[in-house]
Structure formats: C-alpha cells, structure tokens
Amino acid sequence: MPRSTIRLPGHHVDWGPWFRTTEQLPATLTSESLFGDQRPLEIEIGSGKGLFLASASTRQPDHHFLGIEIADRYARHAAGRIATAHGYADPDRNPVGTDLTGQTPPPGNALMVSGNAEPLFEKQIPDNSLAAVHVYFPDPWWKKRHRRRRVVNENSVRNFYRTLRPGGRFHFWTDVLDYFEITIEMIAAEVPRFGVPIPEQQAESTHALDYHTHFEKRSRENAIPVYRVRYEKPIDQGE
Numbered sequence: 001m002p003r004s005t006i007r008l009p010g011h012h013v014d015w016g017p018w019f020r021t022t023e024q025l026p027a028t029l030t031s032e033s034l035f036g037d038q039r040p041l042e043i044e045i046g047s048g049k050g051l052f053l054a055s056a057s058t059r060q061p062d063h064h065f066l067g068i069e070i071a072d073r074y075a076r077h078a079a080g081r082i083a084t085a086h087g088y089a090d091p092d093r094n095p096v097g098t099d100l101t102g103q104t105p106p107p108g109n110a111l112m113v114s115g116n117a118e119p120l121f122e123k124q125i126p127d128n129s130l131a132a133v134h135v136y137f138p139d140p141w142w143k144k145r146h147r148r149r150r151v152v153n154e155n156s157v158r159n160f161y162r163t164l165r166p167g168g169r170f171h172f173w174t175d176v177l178d179y180f181e182i183t184i185e186m187i188a189a190e191v192p193r194f195g196v197p198i199p200e201q202q203a204e205s206t207h208a209l210d211y212h213t214h215f216e217k218r219s220r221e222n223a224i225p226v227y228r229v230r231y232e233k234p235i236d237q238g239e
C-alpha cells in the first residue's frame with residue numbers, strides 16, 4: 001500500500017521542543033542525557049506518523065520514549081503529534097517555545113529524532129540500558145538483494161539484545177509473513193539468549209486513535225493479518 005502525503009504540524013503546534021536532528025543529540029543516549037532524569041527509556045525505530053509514541057508516552061508518564069524516524073518530514077509530523085497529545089497544540093500554553101538548542105530536556109517524556117536508527121544503536125546507546133525497543137511494521141524491502149536494508153537484521157538484533165537491560169523487551173510487529181518468519185529464524189540463530197518469541201495481542205479499537213500504530217490501523221481495516229511478538233532479555237544474563 002502506498003503511503004499518503006504527510007503534512008507538517010500546523011502553525012498552532014509548537015513542535016520544536018519534541019524534535020532533534022542527530023547532530024543535536026548527546027554523544028550517549030540515556031534518559032539522563034535526553035530527559036534529565038532516570039526513568040526507564042523505551043526506543044521506537046521507524047515511528048512514521050508517531051501514533052504509538054504519542055499514545056504510549058501519555059499512557060506511561062513514568063517512562064521516557066525516544067522515536068527515531070529516518071524520513072525527516074515524518075519525524076517532524078510525529079513531533080507535532082506528541083506535542084498535541086501532551087496538550088501543547090496551543091503555543092500560548094507552551095512554556096518552552098521553539099528556541100531550543102537540542103540540549104534542553106523536552107517538556108514531558110517523549111522526543112522524536114530525525115535520522116537513521118542503525119548508527120545510533122551501533123555507537124550511542126550503552127549496554128544494558130533500555131527498557132524496550134519497539135519496531136512496528138518496518139519497511140519490508142521485498143527484493144532479496146535489498147533485504148540487508150531491513151531495520152530488523154542480524155546486526156540490529158545483536159544491538160537490541162546488547163542495549164536492552166535484563167528483563168527489557170523487544171517488540172516486533174509486521175503484516176509481512178515472510179519478514180516475520182525470516183526474522184524469527186534469524187533471531188533464534190543470531191541471539192539464542194533472547195529465547196522464544198512471546199505472542200502479543202492487540203485489544204479491539206474503539207476509535208481512530210485507539211490503534212497501536214498507523215500501519216496497524218490500515219492492516220486491520222483491510223483485514224490483513226498482523227504477526228505480533230515480543231522477546232524479553234533474560235533477567236539472569238546481563239551481557
């Protein structure tokens with residue numbers, strides 16, 4: 001399914017405080033360096049329009065959420081959605097303003113980064129630090145020669161395992177059966193310590209924003225099956 005045209009946040013949404021380029025990020029990505037305290041940090045890769053990040057961060061104020069989105073326009077749109085979800089759609093109510101250097105903690109507990117997640121996981125996220133990694137409906141890259149571009153690949157799953165704290169979760173949902181099956185086999189071979197995938201259920205939605213992600217809404221509305229699992233890093237293996 002083709003993607004719809006994405007709109008930037010309207011003028012009434014002061015989304016700047018929720019948005020960073022990779023150059024504006026601290027060298028090491030932790031709750032402390034990004035948000036100024038030690039709440040558990042969850043990262044979503046490929047946030048798209050930001051529905052998951054906006055709803056998870058309002059539902060769980062005791063955790064921090066960092067979204068990484070490679071398509072700059074989508075990252076800005078998602079930052080606007082977070083601002084709106086956190087009640088900052090009216091600039092008169094925004095106590096911070098847009099003039100942030102990228103070093104000031106954002107108001108609230110969610111932040112969008114415009115950039116590629118892979119080098120950030122490779123170099124800037126400490127071992128045993130994350131409460132969760134979320135990957136929902138990653139681009140399938142159907143052609144075999146393009147498969148190494150998939151965000152869930154041999155290298156990234158090793159990084160997810162390394163950066164998750166003991167008990168930390170890796171959530172992987174897709175509507176592409178081939179991607180799902182290949183990934184389950186690949187994780188068993190590459191990171192057997194992740195153990196077996198745990199099936200996840202999505203509750204019924206009662207309204208348009210009640211879906212887990214935007215792509216999940218599209219799949220369910222079109223009766224396309226969705227494959228949902230999570231892995232948990234064992235408590236007794238800190239490595």
Ligand SMILES: C[S@@+](CC[C@H](N)C(=O)[O-])C[C@H]1O[C@@H](n2cnc3c(N)ncnc32)[C@H](O)[C@@H]1O
Pocket residue numbers: 045046047048049068069070071074115116117118135136137138139151213214215216
């Ligand atoms: C198919 S969309 C799914 C969006 C959203 N997760 C959802 O379920 O609605 C996949 C998203 O991943 C983003 N993406 C692809 N490769 C990425 C990477 N290496 N780092 C960060 N984002 C990436 C794409 O730009 C796209 O927005």
